[in-house]
Amino acid sequence: MPEYVVPTAKRRRGRPRGGSSDARDRILAAAAEEFGDLGYDGATMRGIAARAGVDAALVHHYFGTKADLLTEIVDAPVRPDVDVPRLLDGPRDDIGERIVRYVLEMWERPDVQKRGVALLRATLGNRLTTPLLAGFLSRELIGRIAEGLDAPDAELRASLVATQIAGLLLGRYVLKLKPLAGASVDELVEWMGPTVQRYLTE
Template structure:
């Protein structure tokens, strides 16, 4: 026999640790599967088995929840590790290949798609994505490059990669969407490499 679950009052669940983490995980899944617009505080609370008031207590709003979902274990983290491990003269190829692999991996691909779609769905979400990209991706990339105009190079690289991903995985523009990944790497890696270390003219 199924017992009816009593509605919890506001506040942390007694005796339960990791409540905030559970909310973030539920939010990441909802944003990935349902998108920014369809994700609600109540829906995330239900998935995390907490009262909606607790979600608001931790994050303040859906925007705050989106920001937390973006920054906790970000899907772009493997890119930064790759930058630190690669020689400068092969960085463009390795960075592009790993970036495409992330988009084509079900878990990280869904989160990256949620980020791109979320940024288009809300001005506040767009501002948060821009801040995240600057603080967590672009600036570390610029420091790792160690070349002249490093910040500009990082921004050019990020914009180029995002453009490829948007056309290939979000808008699914053909023939780019179905182009073999290694063929795409062969075509575009020299462009990425030029942004990173080449002559900017």
């Protein structure tokens, strides 16, 4: 008589092993420590998982990528790592205007503006968060713009674009400089678009 073998239950898809009700909070706390100690570039998902005492797959399950995780921590209102490739994928003769318009139209949304202003105020001059934000922008904004440029000085060009955008956000939404704060989006795109365009393509 053949021996009956009990079938092995298949593991259900979903949360990886090691998940618990407080795992997400532990991961966030560990990520804050990892980013604070090592900066954005030095931090790794495996290192964060080790600090939290969970499997690395669980970190990816909850947060996806390192950029996603940092965004969750700092509550960043925009995602350059997601949006920049889309902005660069188009005609080169108006890329400067597209970038400036995208940033302004995003920041004109009340929810984004509120979070963005809070983020800028919290990070500027803070010895822990300023390098963290700088690392994120260097990798996810400047780095991605540079990757899309066919030029030997692509990183410098991308850095100049970042300074224009950062200055615009500070002047318009944090310092509220007049008449910059009262100018329309179309006016600012007309003024700044050619400058950003020159940095990128000329």
